[in-house]
Amino acid sequence: MLVSLRHAVECAYGQDWSGKSRIAVVRDLTSAQITDNPISLARIVNQFLQPTIDLNIIRVGADLFFGSYEQKIEFAIQQTRVLFALVDLRLGQINQLFINSNDTFYVIDDHAEAEALTEDWSFPNKAIDVFFVHAYLGDTVGRSAINGSCDKQSLGEMTGCVIALEHTEEITALALAHEIAHYLGLRHHGDPHNLMHESLPNGGRLETNQAEVMKRHCFVYPECRAR
Numbered sequence: 600m601l602v603s604l605r606h607a608v609e610c611a612y613g614q615d616w617s618g619k620s621r622i623a624v625v626r627d628l629t630s631a632q633i634t635d636n637p638i639s640l641a642r643i644v645n646q647f648l649q650p651t652i653d654l655n656i657i658r659v660g661a662d663l664f665f666g667s668y669e670q671k672i673e674f675a676i677q678q679t680r681v682l683f684a685l686v687d688l689r690l691g692q693i694n695q696l697f698i699n700s701n702d703t704f705y706v707i708d709d710h711a712e713a714e715a716l717t718e719d720w721s722f723p724n725k726a727i728d729v730f731f732v733h734a735y736l737g738d739t740v741g742r743s744a745i746n747g748s749c750d751k752q753s754l755g756e757m758t759g760c761v762i763a764l765e766h767t768e769e770i771t772a773l774a775l776a777h778e779i780a781h782y783l784g785l786r787h788h789g790d791p792h793n794l795m796h797e798s799l800p801n802g803g804r805l806e807t808n809q810a811e812v813m814k815r816h817c818f819v820y821p822e823c824r825a826r
């Protein structure tokens with residue numbers, strides 16, 4: 600990928616410099632100090648290139664949420680951020696969304712219902728849809744497509760993740776990271792310490808080769824999108 604320095608600086612500092620001023624690299628042979636606040640080019644470019652995913656956090660039956668649910672969601676996002684950061688995958692924008700209880704079912708009876716929920720309520724952007732429901736009957740904590748589509752209009756498959764909020768904070772957090780990893784292409788792993796072990800709680804670890812698979816998914820983008 601070709602990165603212009605100007606674009607990288609604009610991105611890192613969240614400003615649009617066009618038409619206002621030019622970024623000039625000053626070469627001053629008489630002084631080691633060029634600016635009062637030296638900027639590491641490597642840091643800017645690394646930030647520019649860091650693989651990032653965005654999430655739509657969709658609360659299903661939000662009007663009937665219990666007090667602990669918001670806390671569980673917040674904890675799950677933070678834990679997922681930490682687990683993914685260990686393999687250099689970043690959580691970017693987190694969009695907060697709600698569906699009320701009279702608009703759809705918030706207790707999932709079977710996998711067909713989970714699939715229907717993601718199809719019916721997909722949010723039209725390039726973020727992964729994560730539906731937090733009150734409960735999922737049976738022994739399922741969460742469910743996702745494996746290597747999910749980036750076309751959320753595609754039919755006949757899950758176009759997001761569904762996670763039940765009825766479990767502990769720890770299980771909910773691991774379920775969020777686990778289901779997102781499924782969506783990004785990972786299958787189950789035999790090691791009970793691995794995030795992709797099918798029973799929760801597991802050890803939450805990700806191997807480098809698993810991270811490489813996730814980073815190739817079409818929803819993963821460099822932090823600063825090309826304009």
Ligand SMILES: [Zn+2]
Pocket residue numbers: 777781787797
């Ligand atoms: Zn799984």
